[in-house]
């Protein structure tokens with residue numbers, strides 16, 4: 001087995017704006033995600049989680065620091081070299097509507113990465129879409145519907161189908177179940193874990209929900225003001241929170257406090 005982590009982020013910094021409008025979003029983030037592993041990334045709103053995700057996808061450029069992905073420095077990659085890596089890192093957002101073309105059919109949304117990265121000739125794409133829909137347990141007839149015509153849970157399944165279309169090594173999930181009902185939430189988490197078991201894909205799973213973190217990850221990193229302030233096994237981290245952000249997560253779950261007191 002290759003011991004080097006799939007993703008290694010070192011001293012990553014990013015700020016927005018200038019002078020008095022300046023916001024320092026990331027101030028020296030270090031983290032690693034192993035192959036086939038899920039690292040949960042937690043932290044309050046505004047702590048820099050989405051900015052980190054966007055830097056990893058190179059949707060925005062970090063100011064400094066290194067992003068090693070499978071031995072390649074993503075932070076310093078040219079546009080051409082980046083194109084070759086892009087299919088290997090995918091993202092799922094909290095609100096897939098914002099990421100989908102509202103006029104596109106589900107089939108079009110799912111085959112988009114295959115088309116953009118030229119991974120399947122046009123004649124093979126309908127079959128690829130059917131396979132991907134089956135993979136996320138959606139009926140084939142959903143392929144001709146549009147994103148606003150299906151439920152929130154179905155939409156997130158479509159987002160997952162699109163993310164796995166390129167057979168990525170890493171999927172960054174930015175609060176993927178935060179806007180879903182609890183019952184639907186569990187189904188989506190189970191789907192994600194099944195996909196990981198089958199494919200060995202790694203997840204960087206952003207969530208501020210303690211129950212979700214415990215369900216999906218064996219390691220959690222907590223962010224506060226652009227830094228990782230605490231990390232470890234979720235059970236250990238939540239049993240004795242050291243950072244303010246971790247304490248806030250524990251206090252947001254009343255039944256857990258009751259359970260630990262019993």
Ligand SMILES: Nc1ncnc2c1ncn2[C@@H]1O[C@H](COP(=O)(O)OP(=O)(O)O)[C@@H](O)[C@H]1O
Pocket residue numbers: 016017023024025043044045046047048049050051052
């Ligand atoms: N494009 C942007 N322009 C200016 N400030 C931004 C931008 N994106 C994020 N920020 C700021 O960076 C900080 C971190 O934001 P974000 O990464 O979205 O946090 P989180 O995802 O943890 O809620 C916040 O103060 C936010 O206002």
Ligand SMILES: [Mg+2]
Pocket residue numbers: 049050051174
């Ligand atoms: Mg965010």
